[in-house]
Amino acid sequence: MIQIAPGPVSGRLRAPASKSHAQRVLIAASLAEGTSRILNPGSSADVRACLSVIQALGAQVEDRGQELLIRGGGQPASDLLDCGESGFCLRSTSAVAALFDRRLTLAGHGSLATRPVDMVVDALRQFGVLVETRGGCPPVTIQGPLRGGRAVVDGSSSSQFLSGLLLALPRAQGDSELEVQNLRSGPYVQMTLDVLKAFGLQAEATADLSRFRIPGRQAYRAATVDVEGDWSGAAFLLVAGAIAGDVTVEGLLAHSAQADRAILAALEAAGAVPVWEQGAVRVRRTDLRAFDFDATDCPDLFPPLAALACHCEGTTRILGVDRLKHKESDRAAALCKELGALGAAVEVQGNLMLVTGGPLRGATVDSHNDHRIAMAAAVAALRSQFGVAIEGEGCVAKSYPEFFEDLATLQGHS
Missing domain, CATH: 3.65.10.10 (Enolpyruvate transferase domain)
Structure with a gap:
């Protein structure tokens, strides 16, 4: 824990x-x-x-x-x-x-x-x-x-x-x-x-x-490739900046084919102002408002978006819940349960997730062995009253092994 x-x-x-x-x-x-x-x-x-x-x-x-x-x-x-x-x-x-x-x-x-x-x-x-x-x-x-x-x-x-x-x-x-x-x-x-x-x-x-149409009998040629920075993992860091401070993330490609680059559009819709500075993205805390967002093509954004919406005034509507059933957990149900334990108002209506912003208390939550649920709970709790205790936090190794170390660095604990 x-x-x-x-x-x-x-x-x-x-x-x-x-x-x-x-x-x-x-x-x-x-x-x-x-x-x-x-x-x-x-x-x-x-x-x-x-x-x-x-x-x-x-x-x-x-x-x-x-x-x-x-x-x-x-x-x-x-x-x-x-x-x-x-x-x-x-x-x-x-x-x-x-x-x-x-x-x-x-x-x-x-x-x-x-x-x-x-x-x-x-x-x-x-x-x-x-x-x-x-x-x-x-x-x-x-x-x-x-x-x-x-x-x-x-x-x-x-x-x-x-x-x-x-x-x-x-x-x-x-x-x-x-x-x-x-x-x-x-x-x-x-x-x-x-x-x-x-x-x-x-x-x-x-x-x-x-x-x-794919011609057969082709030969792959050996290549040198630099792996891109991950917009999916970076989304949690950028949301942390919008909720609780001032965060800059480097190593991301502005014109990446990664679907989760759409986090920038979601942040703007919520009233945050992502800024490119010297090849990096910077997001600072601001007054946040509820937003509508279609996450059908980027379902991995649901957890950071839900965490963001907890701190937005009004009710946020996120479309694409039917993409969440067969993830590492039943991700919609897990978000409702664990963000709800923190004090958030989260519900699902058909293919929509509705999140109504308001103060969060804090709680002990279960990661459901789902890396994105663990990261969402951690980020959402940054502006809670008591913080969060996360059980099964090791699941973040699936995509972002250094997440909790990086979050501690942002909190000045390194």
């Missing part, structure tokens, strides 16, 4: 590395002939899980701390691919595993073991790949090879498997066409296309990302 005392925050920090960008780059490097250099990969649990999987798929990895050397193009060294608790790793490397004429099993732990993988099964079977699951959930056993062809992909619950197909299909023996229905989180698909380009690959896409 960790205690977060109320009080002001001030300082300048570097954003954690984006696990979304890092995992895509690691998978691409594992498919490339030659040695790729990956700079600033970060140390999140999801990145470590992805490294484990690409090594099981035959990549050779040399860890130099802030730099990884990855030699790809190998053959699987194990029949078991342990994806830890990373949903992106499991869904995306399912497609990569299908490239091999070998029976491979992808396993997950924690809540990932109960998260549905229907989108993986349906699409791979259209390509003629044999797929087995345990009642529609992991483990997922796959027998390739993935030869190319045509498939219709359901993007309504997640775009992660689509990204996996886009990473795998250039290595298939034949050309491929994808039709995507009800795509969510389109910006992350654009990130995948950007990674393909960085490794020398071609994939044609319509402007709305509903159709793709």
